[in-house]
Amino acid sequence: MSHQELLQTRFPAAGLVFSDFRDNHRVHVPKERLVEVLTCLKTEGGFDMLVDITAVDYLEYENADDRFGVVYVLLNTSTGERTIVKTFVNDPDPTLPSMYPLWKSADWTEREVYDMYGIKFEGHPDLRRILMPDEFTAFPLRKDYPLKGRGERHNFPVITRSES
Amino acid sequence: MAVKDIPDNIFMTTLDAAANWSRANSLWPMPFATACCGIELMATASSRFDLSRFGAEVMRFSPRQCDLMIVAGRVAMKMLPVLQRIWLQMPEPKWCISMGACACTGGVFDTYAVVQGVDRFIPVDMYVPGCPPRPEQLIAGIIALQDKVIKTGTINGREFAKRTLPTGPAPFDADELIRIREGNELLPVLN
Numbered sequence: 314m315s316h317q318e319l320l321q322t323r324f325p326a327a328g329l330v331f332s333d334f335r336d337n338h339r340v341h342v343p344k345e346r347l348v349e350v351l352t353c354l355k356t357e358g359g360f361d362m363l364v365d366i367t368a369v370d371y372l373e374y375e376n377a378d379d380r381f382g383v384v385y386v387l388l389n390t391s392t393g394e395r396t397i398v399k400t401f402v403n404d405p406d407p408t409l410p411s412m413y414p415l416w417k418s419a420d421w422t423e424r425e426v427y428d429m430y431g432i433k434f435e436g437h438p439d440l441r442r443i444l445m446p447d448e449f450t451a452f453p454l455r456k457d458y459p460l461k462g463r464g465e466r467h468n469f470p471v472i473t474r475s476e477s
Numbered sequence: 478m479a480v481k482d483i484p485d486n487i488f489m490t491t492l493d494a495a496a497n498w499s500r501a502n503s504l505w506p507m508p509f510a511t512a513c514c515g516i517e518l519m520a521t522a523s524s525r526f527d528l529s530r531f532g533a534e535v536m537r538f539s540p541r542q543c544d545l546m547i548v549a550g551r552v553a554m555k556m557l558p559v560l561q562r563i564w565l566q567m568p569e570p571k572w573c574i575s576m577g578a579c580a581c582t583g584g585v586f587d588t589y590a591v592v593q594g595v596d597r598f599i600p601v602d603m604y605v606p607g608c609p610p611r612p613e614q615l616i617a618g619i620i621a622l623q624d625k626v627i628k629t630g631t632i633n634g635r636e637f638a639k640r641t642l643p644t645g646p647a648p649f650d651a652d653e654l655i656r657i658r659e660g661n662e663l664l665p666v667l668n
Contacts, residue, residue, distance in 0.1 A: 477600065
């Protein structure tokens with residue numbers, strides 16, 4: 314039984330939307346059912362590896378209903394099967410449950426999504442910035458953040474020859 | 478004061494000139510290599526280009542033992558405090574080469590996280606352009622720096638402050654970005 318049939322039998326009325334493109338099997342999940350669906354995929358579907366978590370900012374997209382899409386890429390290491398689970402969150406205060414209890418690899422990937430997009434993961438043991446300096450205040454991959462920043466890169470003390 | 482009857486193999490000079498001559502021909506580089514320029518820096522030090530012909534082959538990874546910092550590669554926001562700390566740890570007299578387009582100006586990485594030229598935050602003596610510069614260019618930069626060492630000599634920070642005002646680009650004006658964006662009519666994209 315493929316994971317699509319599994320999800321369809323387990324969650325018949327959950328509002329899951331399936332789509333396929335070549336080898337990609339994708340499923341859109343409402344935010345409220347995310348934990349159930351991912352738990353089912355791990356325990357019954359055999360997806361024992363969370364390859365990546367990433368996000369997309371749909372600000373100023375014409376056909377987008379939601380601001381952020383969060384993408385979970387799963388892999389079944391015994392069959393080689395992959396699936397992509399996508400869910401949507403919105404401003405203000407976009408929040409999702411953390412997947413750290415299911416897959417330990419969610420630790421750093423969720424920190425990266427938090428660092429770049431400001432999406433909070435409830436239940437994460439240590440939600441800090443991972444790439445940018447701790448004193449950085451903005452979320453640089455949001456579409457409303459200017460490419461060249463807001464001057465943070467120039468905000469350092471100057472050491473002159475006479476001081477050094 | 479005239480000195481008579483000295484043998485032919487004795488030279489008279491000033492202590493400064495002698496010290497500068499030995500300093501210029503025995504530079505100890507601190508390789509601050511963060512990107513592809515670091516690979517060219519390694520090539521410069523290895524056998525084909527052989528930086529030891531110019532007396533600067535003793536790369537030391539402890540800043541306490543160095544007198545020439547070679548900043549090779551882009552410097553990210555998170556790396557700049559490290560760079561400044563290492564620069565302050567080097568004993569005087571010390572010099573700095575900014576190697577490659579990224580260290581000089583930020584290069585193609587005109588993004589929120591990359592410092593737009595290390596000379597905004599630490600003093601730089603010599604700029605080596607290129608992306609990355611070939612080893613010959615770096616060697617040319619080191620030879621030019623040797624000339625500078627011989628000419629400017631042993632001044633330390635306090636003497637420098639007496640002789641000149643601090644040089645380098647003016648501190649960055651935070652409103653400059655907003656003016657640029659207004660000029661390009663890009664301001665509505667901001668919040």
